[in-house]
Structure formats: structure tokens, C-alpha cells
Amino acid sequence: MxxxxxxxxxxxxxxxxxxxxxxxxxxxxxxxxxxxxxxxxxxxxxxxxxxxxxxxxxxxxxxxxxxxxxxxxxxxxxxxxxxxxxxxxxxxxxxxxxxxxxxxxxxxxxxxxxxxxxxxxxxxxxxxxxxxxxxxxxxxxxxxxxxxxxxxxxxxxxxxxxxxxxxxxxKTYLIRPLFNLSLKKVDSKYWVTDDCIECGLCAKACPVHNVEMKNGKPAWKCDGSCVGCLGCYHRCPKHAIQNGKITLKRGQYYHKQN
Ligand SMILES: Cc1cc2nc3c(=O)[nH]c(=O)nc-3n(C[C@H](O)[C@H](O)[C@H](O)COP(=O)(O)O)c2cc1C
Ligand code: SF4
Ligand code: SF4
Known part of the structure; x- marks a missing residue:
């Protein structure tokens, strides 16, 4: 198993x-x-x-x-x-x-x-x-x-x-605990641009079901369940999901067989 x-x-x-x-x-x-x-x-x-x-x-x-x-x-x-x-x-x-x-x-x-x-x-x-x-x-x-x-x-x-x-x-015992604190707040910084085509792929990609579709657009629950995996960001076919400003100039990757 x-x-x-x-x-x-x-x-x-x-x-x-x-x-x-x-x-x-x-x-x-x-x-x-x-x-x-x-x-x-x-x-x-x-x-x-x-x-x-x-x-x-x-x-x-x-x-x-x-x-x-x-x-x-x-x-x-x-x-x-x-x-x-x-x-x-x-x-x-x-x-x-x-x-x-x-x-x-x-x-x-x-x-x-x-x-x-x-x-x-x-x-x-x-x-x-x-x-x-x-x-x-x-x-x-x-x-x-x-x-x-x-x-x-x-x-x-x-x-x-x-x-x-x-x-x-x-890396593991000094940096990781601090980094993990920042991961908990990742979903509070997500926003969606006008390029969104309302396909829902971001919601389907979330492994913990933290993204809901509301009026055709993704909405993050922000209830502590986000694990910061960036699956929703990377899955968007239009690069319409942003996290603060830093992702505006970042690339995307998603394993093609998924
Ligand atoms: C929040 C986060 C932290 C990561 N930290 C590391 C890391 O410490 N070392 C590393 O080699 N890769 C790191 N990565 C890259 C991922 O481990 C790597 O791309 C992985 O294959 C993603 O797997 P997944 O597609 O199953 O989510 C990180 C990725 C994310 C999203
Ligand atoms: S970062 Fe990962 S866990 Fe958080 S909302 Fe996006 S897909 Fe879900
Ligand atoms: S994956 Fe992108 S285009 Fe599709 S609903 Fe989500 S934000 Fe909109």
C-alpha cells in the first residue's frame, strides 16, 4: 500500500x-x-x-x-x-x-x-x-x-x-521550522487576474480541497488547511493565479501526466 x-x-x-x-x-x-x-x-x-x-x-x-x-x-x-x-x-x-x-x-x-x-x-x-x-x-x-x-x-x-x-x-533543523511558518499563510496572498477563464482546474488540483469555485472564480478557504504546495498556482492554464506580486514574473510547472 x-x-x-x-x-x-x-x-x-x-x-x-x-x-x-x-x-x-x-x-x-x-x-x-x-x-x-x-x-x-x-x-x-x-x-x-x-x-x-x-x-x-x-x-x-x-x-x-x-x-x-x-x-x-x-x-x-x-x-x-x-x-x-x-x-x-x-x-x-x-x-x-x-x-x-x-x-x-x-x-x-x-x-x-x-x-x-x-x-x-x-x-x-x-x-x-x-x-x-x-x-x-x-x-x-x-x-x-x-x-x-x-x-x-x-x-x-x-x-x-x-x-x-x-x-x-x-537546512532541515534551522531554516525549515521558520519556512514552515510562512507556508501556513500562503493562501492568504492568492488573488486572481482577469485572465481567468473559469475552468476550475485550480480547485481540482488542490490536494486538500482548499480551493472553492465561487461565481466561476477560485476562492481560497484560508482556514488553515492550505499546505503551500502551489498546485493551484502552477495548474492554472492562464497564469491567472498570483501570490502577492512575486509570482507575476515566475514560471509555472505541472507534471503533464496529471
Ligand atoms: C513549498 C515548497 C518547498 C520546497 N522545498 C524544496 C527543498 O527544500 N528542496 C528541494 O530540492 N526542492 C524543494 N521544493 C521542490 C519540490 O520538492 C519538487 O519540485 C517536488 O518534486 C514537487 O513535488 P510535487 O509535484 O509532487 O508536489 C519545494 C517545493 C515547494 C512547493
Ligand atoms: S497552495 Fe496547494 S494546498 Fe494551498 S490552496 Fe493551493 S493547491 Fe491547495
Ligand atoms: S485554473 Fe486559472 S483559469 Fe482556471 S478557474 Fe482557476 S484561476 Fe481561473
Whole structure:
């Protein structure tokens, strides 16, 4: 069974490739977190979490879901546990944060993977989507990387190689908590330009159903459920969604298979 979270489709694509190859169920965390979070696992069935890296760690919604989730094996632990994260650049100490979350449940991690994919964060100065060439190159390499992940998962072997670059401790344990505070307010800065064609794709893209269509235009609930994934911004075919002024000159990216 694979639980995934995805704002702009990269992690969803990875999760789908794994679920299809490993012949297992795929469940969206954005919906599942509002249920009892209790699941049946067959003996030997793998349990996996697939998500994007946000500020060198897992999104808070993924950690909240892991705290809640229960499986019905004899000892309450999965037989084989992995996570796969997607990132634009590097993952910091995402593995340490995830291992701590699993340890709190008495679960042991068997494998973890990172897949570099097109960048989606655009809300700070000097951050933007990748050039077309870099985007395509990352997508081509991701196909091969996911095939290798599937080989390891199929054999139920162990792998812990993640894409970590400079100063991971500072990124994950100093910058990330501050960054997470800013993520909570992302939806209060959204607005819509006159280019909106009332297609509703932004509302459909939101993994936590935080966008409602009112009189043909998107309206953000601003009730604390936004996770700052930027899915609504990137999905708009007219670049009609803006976040403050910073996105006026930023690019967009959305995984084409979503
Ligand atoms: C809020 C936010 C924070 C991000 N932080 C990081 C980061 O710390 N490191 C990184 O390499 N990529 C970062 N990214 C890029 C995403 O991890 C990457 O593009 C990912 O593949 C998006 O996955 P998705 O399409 O499933 O949402 C961030 C993206 C967003 C929206
Ligand atoms: S409203 Fe928030 S959670 Fe929903 S798609 Fe937009 S940024 Fe993501
Ligand atoms: S995706 Fe863009 S064009 Fe479509 S309804 Fe949303 S804001 Fe309007």
C-alpha cells in the first residue's frame, strides 16, 4: 500500500509508477487524513510513503498522517517500510525526520529514495521553475531512477542513498521550522487576474480541497488547511493565479501526466 502527497504531480507520478509495478494500492494522503487512517495489510505487503520535499523535510501533512496511521498486522508494524521523496535540488536531512516519525510508532525503515524532479517553489527571491531543458532532463532521469527503485522494492532489499548536498543540518533543523511558518499563510496572498477563464482546474488540483469555485472564480478557504504546495498556482492554464506580486514574473510547472 502506498500513501502519497503531491502538489504539482511529480510525487503522484512516482507513486503511480511504484504502485503499478509493485501491484499495490495507491492512496492520497490529502483525503485519507480525514478518515480513521486504519488499513489492512497482507502478510509481506510493502508500505510506502511518497511525497515532495518542502524546505529540506517532509511536508507537515505527511508527518501528521504518519502519526495517525494504523495497520492491522499482528504486531502493528509493516513487514517492509519505505519512503520515496521528490525534490528539485536536495533533501537535507529528510531521512532523519522520517526515521524519527517512524520510530515514534515503533516502525523500522527498510529503504528510502530521492528522485530529483522539476522545481516548483517560486515564492522567494531567486527561486523559480527550471529551464525547459533542465526540466526535461530531470524527467528523463527520473524514469530510470524509478525503475531502479522498483527493482530494489521488488527484491525487498535495503537502500538508503538520498540526494544530500551542503549543510543539511542547518537546512532541515534551522531554516525549515521558520519556512514552515510562512507556508501556513500562503493562501492568504492568492488573488486572481482577469485572465481567468473559469475552468476550475485550480480547485481540482488542490490536494486538500482548499480551493472553492465561487461565481466561476477560485476562492481560497484560508482556514488553515492550505499546505503551500502551489498546485493551484502552477495548474492554472492562464497564469491567472498570483501570490502577492512575486509570482507575476515566475514560471509555472505541472507534471503533464496529471
Ligand atoms: C513549498 C515548497 C518547498 C520546497 N522545498 C524544496 C527543498 O527544500 N528542496 C528541494 O530540492 N526542492 C524543494 N521544493 C521542490 C519540490 O520538492 C519538487 O519540485 C517536488 O518534486 C514537487 O513535488 P510535487 O509535484 O509532487 O508536489 C519545494 C517545493 C515547494 C512547493
Ligand atoms: S490552496 Fe494551498 S494546498 Fe491547495 S493547491 Fe493551493 S497552495 Fe496547494
Ligand atoms: S485554473 Fe486559472 S483559469 Fe482556471 S478557474 Fe482557476 S484561476 Fe481561473
Amino acid at each position: 502506498i500513501f502519497y502527497f503531491s502538489g504539482t504531480g511529480n510525487s503522484k507520478w512516482v507513486a503511480e509508477q511504484i504502485a503499478s509495478c509493485q501491484k499495490t494500492k495507491l492512496m492520497p494522503i490529502g483525503d485519507e487524513i480525514n478518515t480513521s487512517c486504519s488499513y489492512h495489510l497482507e502478510p509481506g505487503e510493502l508500505l510506502g510513503f511518497v511525497f515532495p520535499v518542502y524546505s529540506w523535510g517532509p511536508p507537515q501533512i505527511v508527518l501528521d498522517f504518519i502519526d495517525k496511521v494504523k495497520v492491522d498486522t499482528l504486531d502493528g508494524r509493516p513487514d517492509y517500510l519505505f519512503f520515496a521523496c521528490t525534490c528539485g535540488d536536495d533533501v537535507g536531512y529528510t531521512d532523519r525526520v522520517m526515521k524519527s516519525a517512524f520510530e515514534r510508532k515503533g516502525w523500522r525503515l527498510d529503504s528510502c529514495f530521492s528522485v530529483q524532479m522539476p522545481n516548483t517553489y517560486v515564492l522567494l527571491p531567486f527561486f523559480d521553475v527550471d529551464s525547459h531543458d533542465l526540466e526535461q532532463s530531470k524527467l528523463r532521469k527520473a524514469v530510470k531512477k524509478v525503475a531502479r527503485i522498483n527493482t530494489i522494492l521488488g527484491a525487498r532489499s535495503n537502500s538508503f542513498a538520498l540526494l544530500v548536498t551542503s549543510v543539511p543540518w542547518i
